[in-house]
Amino acid sequence: MKVKYIINGKEEEYEIHPGEVLLDVLRRNGHSEIKGNCYLGTCGACTVLIDGEPHTSCTILAAKVNGKHITTIKGIGDLNNPHPLQKAFVDVGAVQCGFCTPGTILSAYALLKKNPNPTDEDIKKALDGNLCRCTGYVQQVEAVKFAVKLLKEGKDE
Amino acid sequence: MSNFKSIGKDTKKIDALSLATGQPMFVDDVSFPNTLQIKLLYSPHAHAIIEDIDTSEAEKYPGVKMVLTYKNTPHIPHTTAGQGWPEPSPYDTWMFNEKVKFVGDRVAAVAAETEEQATEALKLIKVKYKVLPAILDPEESMKEGAPIIHDEPWITGAYDPKKNLAAHIDIRVGDIEKGFKESDVVVEETFETQYAQHTPIEPHVTITYLDEYGRLVIRTSTQVPFHVRRIVAQALQIPVQKIRVIKPRIGGGFGTKQEIILEEICSFVTLKTGRPARILYTREEEFISARTRHPFKVKVKIGAKKDGMLHAISLYALSNTGAYGTHGLTVASNAGSKTLPLYNKAENVEFISDIVYTNMPVAGAYRGYGATQGYAALEQAIDMVAEKLGMDPWELRKKNHIKAGETSPIFRALGEGREGVTQYIQSCALDELLEKGAKEIGWFEKYGRPKRNGSKVRGVGMSMHMQGSGIPLIDMGAATLKMNEDGSFNLLYGGTDIGTGLDTVAAQIVAETLGIKPEQVIVYASDTDLTPFDVGAYASSGTFVSGGAVLKAALKVREQILEVAREKFGEPDSKDYILENGKVISPKSGKSITLSEIAYDTLYVKNQHQIGATGSFVSPYSPPPFAVHFVEIEVDEETGEIKPIKYVAAVDCGVPINPNLVKGQIIGALVNGIGYALTEEYHFTPSGRMTNPNFMDYKIPSTRDLPEIKVILAETYEPTGPYGAKSVAEININGPIPAIGNALHDALGIRLHRSPYTPERVLEAIRKSKEKKLEPVDPE
Numbered sequence: 001m002k003v004k005y006i007i008n009g010k011e012e013e014y015e016i017h018p019g020e021v022l023l024d025v026l027r028r029n030g031h032s033e034i035k036g037n038c039y040l041g042t043c044g045a046c047t048v049l050i051d052g053e054p055h056t057s058c059t060i061l062a063a064k065v066n067g068k069h070i071t072t073i074k075g076i077g078d079l080n081n082p083h084p085l086q087k088a089f090v091d092v093g094a095v096q097c098g099f100c101t102p103g104t105i106l107s108a109y110a111l112l113k114k115n116p117n118p119t120d121e122d123i124k125k126a127l128d129g130n131l132c133r134c135t136g137y138v139q140q141v142e143a144v145k146f147a148v149k150l151l152k153e154g155k156d157e
Numbered sequence: 158m159s160n161f162k163s164i165g166k167d168t169k170k171i172d173a174l175s176l177a178t179g180q181p182m183f184v185d186d187v188s189f190p191n192t193l194q195i196k197l198l199y200s201p202h203a204h205a206i207i208e209d210i211d212t213s214e215a216e217k218y219p220g221v222k223m224v225l226t227y228k229n230t231p232h233i234p235h236t237t238a239g240q241g242w243p244e245p246s247p248y249d250t251w252m253f254n255e256k257v258k259f260v261g262d263r264v265a266a267v268a269a270e271t272e273e274q275a276t277e278a279l280k281l282i283k284v285k286y287k288v289l290p291a292i293l294d295p296e297e298s299m300k301e302g303a304p305i306i307h308d309e310p311w312i313t314g315a316y317d318p319k320k321n322l323a324a325h326i327d328i329r330v331g332d333i334e335k336g337f338k339e340s341d342v343v344v345e346e347t348f349e350t351q352y353a354q355h356t357p358i359e360p361h362v363t364i365t366y367l368d369e370y371g372r373l374v375i376r377t378s379t380q381v382p383f384h385v386r387r388i389v390a391q392a393l394q395i396p397v398q399k400i401r402v403i404k405p406r407i408g409g410g411f412g413t414k415q416e417i418i419l420e421e422i423c424s425f426v427t428l429k430t431g432r433p434a435r436i437l438y439t440r441e442e443e444f445i446s447a448r449t450r451h452p453f454k455v456k457v458k459i460g461a462k463k464d465g466m467l468h469a470i471s472l473y474a475l476s477n478t479g480a481y482g483t484h485g486l487t488v489a490s491n492a493g494s495k496t497l498p499l500y501n502k503a504e505n506v507e508f509i510s511d512i513v514y515t516n517m518p519v520a521g522a523y524r525g526y527g528a529t530q531g532y533a534a535l536e537q538a539i540d541m542v543a544e545k546l547g548m549d550p551w552e553l554r555k556k557n558h559i560k561a562g563e564t565s566p567i568f569r570a571l572g573e574g575r576e577g578v579t580q581y582i583q584s585c586a587l588d589e590l591l592e593k594g595a596k597e598i599g600w601f602e603k604y605g606r607p608k609r610n611g612s613k614v615r616g617v618g619m620s621m622h623m624q625g626s627g628i629p630l631i632d633m634g635a636a637t638l639k640m641n642e643d644g645s646f647n648l649l650y651g652g653t654d655i656g657t658g659l660d661t662v663a664a665q666i667v668a669e670t671l672g673i674k675p676e677q678v679i680v681y682a683s684d685t686d687l688t689p690f691d692v693g694a695y696a697s698s699g700t701f702v703s704g705g706a707v708l709k710a711a712l713k714v715r716e717q718i719l720e721v722a723r724e725k726f727g728e729p730d731s732k733d734y735i736l737e738n739g740k741v742i743s744p745k746s747g748k749s750i751t752l753s754e755i756a757y758d759t760l761y762v763k764n765q766h767q768i769g770a771t772g773s774f775v776s777p778y779s780p781p782p783f784a785v786h787f788v789e790i791e792v793d794e795e796t797g798e799i800k801p802i803k804y805v806a807a808v809d810c811g812v813p814i815n816p817n818l819v820k821g822q823i824i825g826a827l828v829n830g831i832g833y834a835l836t837e838e839y840h841f842t843p844s845g846r847m848t849n850p851n852f853m854d855y856k857i858p859s860t861r862d863l864p865e866i867k868v869i870l871a872e873t874y875e876p877t878g879p880y881g882a883k884s885v886a887e888i889n890i891n892g893p894i895p896a897i898g899n900a901l902h903d904a905l906g907i908r909l910h911r912s913p914y915t916p917e918r919v920l921e922a923i924r925k926s927k928e929k930k931l932e933p934v935d936p937e
Contacts, residue, residue, distance in 0.1 A: 034179075043440070
């Protein structure tokens with residue numbers, strides 16, 4: 001069957017099998033920026049935004065989200081124009097191996113859209129589903145706080 | 158320190174932005190046309206002989222290209238442990254064997270056009286097993302009449318395979334019996350640590366293909382690219398020359414990728430079919446078939462004098478290496494060699510270890526590498542000695558720890574599977590760590606005064622640690638540096654950054670040495686065709702060994718640059734030139750020249766040559782980093798739940814070349830350690846199958862499990878390390894089990910002798926201690 005998504009603002013059409021999960025469809029079609037392969041929604045590395053909400057793409061049937069807006073890490077910034085969250089993760093030292101980073105940043109991005117002034121507890125709650133074995137999370141939480149600051153400074157300018 | 162321009166600075170991790178923006182950097186982010194997908198069949202039995210295996214139906218399944226079993230693959234005894242050569246681990250493994258030795262051992266592999274086809278074809282393989290009695294308890298393994306796990310005649314390098322002994326260690330210093338007799342108090346306790354896994358978020362993955370010259374290229378998630386090349390060459394009996402191993406970015410390792418477990422299968426398929434091949438472990442396969450932490454049972458006996466001086470320490474470590482002996486000897490060695498020198502005041506010391514085979518998952522290298530298991534026992538026993546002496550355990554540690562200028566006979570007696578190397582400690586800030594850490598946690602106000610709030614009780618605990626920096630006289634790293642027209646440099650080195658930030662540290666070392674910015678160093682690492690050798694990422698060797706090699710290369714290049722400058726300036730004897738801001742400056746004459754000018758001149762104009770050099774580093778030293786951990790916990794007597802409230806890690810890693818990266822290493826390790834202390838463990842059926850191979854049932858810490866964490870760096874200068882640095886990667890995983898265990902004792906007066914400290918175990922210990930209190934008082 002065919003599905004259409006608007007991925008990072010661009011319409012894409014894919015041929016899929018009905019039983020396939022979104023992660024496999026997107027990776028097969030070149031979206032290698034989405035990581036993860038637990039297929040239980042437990043590690044969070046495959047997090048993407050579907051209509052702005054973070055979801056683990058390994059547990060969502062590709063057919064089910066036909067027609068939806070999907071945002072991957074490439075949809076929020078790039079090497080030349082990183083999003084303040086991407087910049088903050090780099091500056092604060094929140095990226096070690098970087099395998100969980102895209103999913104984690106997307107969870108934080110969804111949080112800040114809804115809540116531009118999160119508390120530490122809000123941040124920890126939002127990132128709770130994104131497992132990281134390298135950082136011990138402290139610098140990730142600091143990075144989200146730093147991004148909040150960067151976003152505010154950006155608005156003041 | 159203050160004079161450094163690049164060292165000690167929070168240089169941004171050079172790959173961080175690319176990773177944070179989702180560039181295709183990992184093994185599986187790049188795909189090759191016509192790739193065959195490989196899936197593996199695993200033994201459902203803990204111990205069995207394959208009497209018959211019929212692959213004919215699987216071979217006929219659509220899309221299947223080949224099926225691999227012991228019948229059509231080479232029978233070359235080797236070890237999967239990626240270690241230096243000659244290897245300290247036994248040659249007890251074939252690629253596929255007709256005898257399977259644990260639930261999860263490989264039986265066959267299918268290579269097909271798609272993963273689905275490979276998975277379906279696996280189901281068509283008919284295997285007739287003759288099930289053998291299995292050993293699932295390490296203590297059963299050594300008993301007379303126990304089934305022999307490695308009864309094949311070809312096994313070499315194991316201590317006594319007929320007794321299921323993969324390795325054995327027996328080290329004695331002084332007179333241990335006399336030592337205990339002369340002691341005023343003696344504590345003897347046994348502590349057990351459990352099966353656990355590294356769980357990097359990126360599982361093992363390998364892609365192989367033939368290049369345009371027919372050479373085999375292995376793109377793989379490894380910590381040891383050069384060992385991969387050597388071991389694949391051995392296992393497949395092909396020349397090293399025919400193989401290129403490429404390590405792209407790696408999604409975490411922590412020791413599990415110090416193994417060759419997919420590369421040889423993938424390579425075999427590519428060599429036989431001429432096509433690219435790929436294996437990607439699922440999370441379940443990662444749990445059941447990759448490597449684990451060796452579970453230990455440690456009997457610790459400590460004798461001390463009334464004044465609090467330790468006099469005798471005996472450690473007996475029973476290590477369960479599982480079905481194969483990979484890292485068995487060396488992990489067990491480290492349980493002694495990385496712990497006992499810390500208490501060098503004890504004159505009588507013994508370390509004895511049996512490393513036994515069982516029909517259980519295969520253990521391997523895991524951050525901490527035996528020291529974690531050793532400290533779990535030793536650091537709780539130290540608290541128990543203090544209790545018997547009526548002394549503050551902080552005071553006991555302060556009296557007995559090793560100091561700068563001192564040594565321990567253990568350094569020489571116990572190396573990595575062989576005799577070690579004498580070490581004198583040159584930098585040690587333990588006293589400062591003890592002081593600052595105690596102040597931060599409020600030790601003297603809180604210790605011995607548990608605070609109760611309803612059913613919740615708070616207590617504090619501590620532990621003290623050392624590790625090493627690489628393996629002395631064994632670990633070697635090399636680096637090549639060459640100059641470009643714009644004064645930038647290519648650094649080609651074998652150092653293996655698996656997420657730690659080593660490539661960034663390497664750039665900072667070059668920048669400091671040559672007076673440039675780290676951004677002017679283009680780092681390319683860990684490609685066996687293009688970079689010089691390095692043993693890889695293990696043994697806390699990155700900064701010390703690989704970084705040491707980078708420094709040596711940079712110093713040679715610096716001398717070449719100065720030579721050109723002297724000639725340019727007409728000052729042949731000058732020795733006081735300064736390299737800064739991309740220039741060579743002569744302070745006396747005031748002359749200066751940019752590195753770019755030197756590069757253009759030497760590449761194009763006069764006496765043309767490539768400014769560049771290779772440096773190799775191997776050291777007789779392995780300077781230990783030191784750490785003191787303090788934790789305050791809250792334990793709920795009704796639920797048994799332990800909640801760490803505040804965790805203080807006071808660490809001496811020498812000069813922190815990049816404090817931000819150092820902080821990440823410390824916190825990452827200790828949070829992993831908290832998981833090991835509180836939740837992480839393998840559960841098994843009575844027949845040896847793991848029942849919780851997923852992140853729902855195997856709980857690793859997430860953001861909401863975090864205590865308040867405070868890192869304190871007590872900076873020393875280690876003269877044997879690059880710019881004063883020692884290692885930091887492993888040491889901080891060793892603290893949580895003993896520190897939390899000691900805090901639990903402070904809170905409730907109970908002590909668990911087996912980790913993890915789950916609510917069930919805590920409640921059981923509370924129940925037992927209450928029963929004990931109800932018993933009539935012993936008239937003695």
